[in-house]
Amino acid sequence: DQQVKQNSPSLSVQEGRISILNCDYTNSMFDYFLWYKKYPAEGPTFLISISSIKDKNEDGRFTVFLNKSAKHLSLHIVPSQPGDSAVYFCAASAGFNKFYFGSGTKLNVKP
Amino acid sequence: DTEVTQTPKHLVMGMTNKKSLKCEQHMGHRAMYWYKQKAKKPPELMFVYSYEKLSINESVPSRFSPECPNSSLLNLHLHALQPEDSALYLCASRVRETSGNTIYFGEGSWLTVV
Numbered sequence: 001d002q003q004v005k006q007n008s009p010s011l012s013v014q015e016g017r018i019s020i021l022n023c024d025y026t027n028s029m030f031d032y033f034l035w036y037k038k039y040p041a042e043g044p045t046f047l048i049s050i051s052s053i054k055d056k057n058e059d060g061r062f063t064v065f066l067n068k069s070a071k072h073l074s075l076h077i078v079p080s081q082p083g084d085s086a087v088y089f090c091a092a093s094a095g096f097n098k099f100y101f102g103s104g105t106k107l108n109v110k111p
Numbered sequence: 112d113t114e115v116t117q118t119p120k121h122l123v124m125g126m127t128n129k130k131s132l133k134c135e136q137h138m139g140h141r142a143m144y145w146y147k148q149k150a151k152k153p154p155e156l157m158f159v160y161s162y163e164k165l166s167i168n169e170s171v172p173s174r175f176s177p178e179c180p181n182s183s184l185l186n187l188h189l190h191a192l193q194p195e196d197s198a199l200y201l202c203a204s205r206v207r208e209t210s211g212n213t214i215y216f217g218e219g220s221w222l223t224v225v
Contacts, residue, residue, distance in 0.1 A: 004153075032211030043117075043201050043216035044154065051210040089153060096205070096212055097142065097167055101153035 003027045004092050006102035013109050019077040021105050023090035026071065030092040030100075035064060035075045038087045038104070047088075048075070080109045114138070115217035117202050123223045126192060132220045134185040134202030142166075142205035143185040144214060145177060147198045154201055154216075160185060192224045 005024045013019045021035075031052040036044035050057040050064045050073070057064050063076045077084055087104045116135045124130045134143065142161045146154040159167035160179040168177075174196075176188040185202055199221055203214040 034213060036216075041219075041221070043115075043199075043219045046213055046215055049211060049213055054210075093212060096207075097159050097161060098156065099214055103153050104151070 001026075002100075002103070003030075004090060004100045004102040006088075006090060006105050008105050009103070010106040010108070013080045013107065015082055015109055015111050016079045019075075019080045019084065019107055019109065021075040021077075021088050021090075021107065023073045023075075023102050024071060025073075025092050025100075027092070027094060027100075028071070029094040032093045033064070033066060033073050034091045034093075034099070035062075036089045036091065036101075037084075038089060044089060077107075080107075082109050082111050085109045115202055115204055115215055117200075117217035117220050119220060120218065121221045121223075123225060124189065124192065125225055126194070128192075129188070129190045131189065132187040132200055132202075132222070134187075134217060135183055136204045137183055138204065138206065139182075140204035140206050140215075141182060143179065144201075144203040144205070145185070145187050146201040146203060146216075148201055148219070149198045158187075189222070192222075194224045197223045 034049040035047040038044040048062045066073045089104045090102045093099045118133045145157040148154045157171045158177045163179045178186040199219045201219045202217045205214045
């Protein structure tokens with residue numbers, strides 16, 4: 001049973017516009033959430049994270065929003081660039097050791 | 112610096128071979144992970160080492176044998192694998208930050224079992 005879900009397998013966005021990637025989770029014990037970006041033939045690269053005590057965290061063009069009551073988080077990329085085209089995974093953890101990953105959303109930013 | 116180094120980048124092995132995947136980090140992280148990833152799937156946890164001790168084994172078949180010789184090194188010994196074990200094997204290390212724990216991945220080792 002998947003505890004972290006990304007229901008959109010793909011997303012296509014025009015360069016310069018906003019990309020919004022969504023993630024839902026089921027385990028209310030999750031207290032830390034992360035986003036990773038993955039290019040083909042490479043390992044996932046950490047992008048941004050958010051603790052459950054916050055509802056927003058921003059780092060440059062990337063902002064993560066957390067809605068604990070809805071068990072939902074989203075990653076906003078503004079403005080989107082062609083180099084952002086990749087697969088994005090969200091992940092969640094409860095405690096120290098285990099991280100649960102969603103199935104990924106493939107973002108295509110068109111020039 | 113969040114560098115995790117994995118070798119080899121590509122490995123092709125027969126079903127009767129014995130080979131090893133290696134992972135190294137010099138960031139002082141005390142937890143290290145092996146994940147397996149198949150195409151269009153999320154990373155799947157295999158093993159976690161914490162302070163050089165195996166703390167999580169996600170019911171991985173014994174043909175995969177992890178080893179943590181010291182706090183910087185993590186190996187995955189492979190023996191009698193099956194073609195369905197072909198995948199990207201990812202090593203990661205965990206850092207404890209003020210807001211939570213983050214894992215950083217290496218580039219991965221592409222394994223093909225023939």
